[in-house]
Amino acid sequence: MTSNEERPDRAHARPEGVGDLTVEALGSLSKALETVERARGHLYGFHQLTGTADLELDRAVRLLREAGHAQWADRVEREVLGRNVIPGHWTFQIIEAYDRTYYEPFRDLDRQAVDDLAAGRGHLYEAEMKEARRTAGHPDHTSRPA
Secondary structure, eight states, X not given: OOOTTTSOOGGGSOOTTOOHHHHHHHHHHHHXXXXXXXXXXXXXXXXXXXXXXXXXXXXXXXXXXXXXXXXXXXXXXXXXXXXXXXXXXXXXXXXXXXXXXIIHHHXXXXXXXXXXXXXXXXXXXXXXXXXXXXXXXXXXXXXXXX
């Protein structure tokens, strides 16, 4: 049996006829999608932090009442607690709109481009970079997992 060092990673091998510019373009498209994935993660962070702050307001309202500041408790409850973060939207609605309007079409387009231009083989740019940077014979530089 041959080692992983000797067996190529066929799932990430460039299909015949796929040129350098196509590989580079698909790599760039993938990098852009990865950046969008990070942006989406930040939206979830925004969503969770805003929700945590809103729930903490319950405690602030309770403590203001216990301290004898009912008018301030009422004001916090009325003016901030449960407030829309932008007109008509809570954070979950922003995420839903982002997903529907931008993220899902972008993700679908990336998948279609890889399917159409590279026979469904993703990350060709990175795979070729890995091959160029591997140290032959080094146990931590194998072509693929065991």
